[in-house]
Each structure stands twice: as structure tokens, then as C-alpha cells.
Amino acid sequence: DAGVTQSPTHLIKTRGQHVTLRCSPISGHKSVSWYQQVLGQGPQFIFQYYEKEERGRGNFPDRFSARQFPNYSSELNVNALLLGDSALYLCASSLGPGEQVLDEQYFGPGTRLTVT
């Protein structure tokens, strides 16, 4: 079975540009979460979507937005890119919304974004 897939794997953008990252969850999983990981730190929570609705939002500016589609895939959009947005962006899928004690999340390979 395919795991979580993300595209693109690498991306180079210029400050002020916009970027769209994509994620397809494991088949049967209905929840997608997005994380940002900068070098030397753990992943930081950005958004969670479950059944196409936003279920959680981390401490990120409004330049970050996301959505989930009827097939449970998801997009993360970042506007007006800053140098500090350079990071590994990880998508994770889970069966449910994370309210069950053992609702485990499985990560995709990530998109490495470099902003110059």
C-alpha cells in the first residue's frame, strides 16, 4: 500500500512569491496535518483537516492557509514568502481527527522549501 505522498520533493522560491504544496494521505485515512520543521528543531504544527474541515491551527501567520479535498488530499499554501519560511514541510495522515487516544499519525517524505 502507498504511504503518504507529497509533491514536490524540493522547491526553490524567491521572497514575496507564493507556493502550493500537495499531500495525499494513506488510503482510508481522513485526516491530514501539516507541519513545518526547521533545522535542529522538531516539527511545528501548522494545520489539521478532517473530513474537509479545519480541526486545528498552530501559531502561524495568515499567510499560511490550507484546504482538504473530497478525496482527502490536501494543499498547503504560503503567500508572500519570507526567508524564514525555508524549511521541510511535512504532511501526516491519520484515520481520525486525533481525538482518540491512539490516533497515530504517519508522515510523508516532506517538501524541502528554500526561499532566496
Added chain:
Amino acid sequence: RKEVEQDPGPFNVPEGATVAFNCTYSNSASQSFFWYRQDCRKEPKLLMSVYSSGNEDGRFTAQLNRASQYISLLIRDSKLSDSATYLCVVNAHKLSFGAGTTVTVRA
């Protein structure tokens, strides 16, 4: 105070040794706990979910102390392939990750 704090290490141990490290969390309402491992420039992979007061999976043992709000991970009979960064993860309506503990197993 950070939501999840870990000793960054690195822990350098010989093959066959036992290594253990802790993680503390600040939110007493946290519901579930996990250990992930992350290899350099790769995605985190689920190593263990932590049940009740703790559980064991082969050479790996995780323990949870809710009263003191810490989780530990113990690796027995270390292998070279255990070299990685171990991320402590706490779920209180969202997953909060520690910055990771780096373990290097040497031959």
C-alpha cells in the same frame, strides 16, 4: 516554557550498550504519547505509541509517568542502525514535538 522538552544529547554509545533518555511535557491534559525516530533529512517514522504507564516493543521500552509529566525511552542492545534522532511527541488536541534527542551508536 516549551510544551515538550528533551535532552538534545548527543548520546554516543557502543554497540550492545543500553541507552535511555527522557522527555518532559507541560500540558497535564495531554492524552497520548509517542516516540518517533527521524534519520537525517528524512521524515519522522513512528517508533512506539506509549500506552498506560508504559510498554515494550522488542529492544525498546517506553515509560510514562503522568504524575511527574515525563516519558522515557530505553534502547537495549543498541545496534548501529539505531543511530537517529528520537522525537518525543505529546497529543493534547494537537501533536507537540520535542526538538529531539540524538543517539549515535558506534562500532
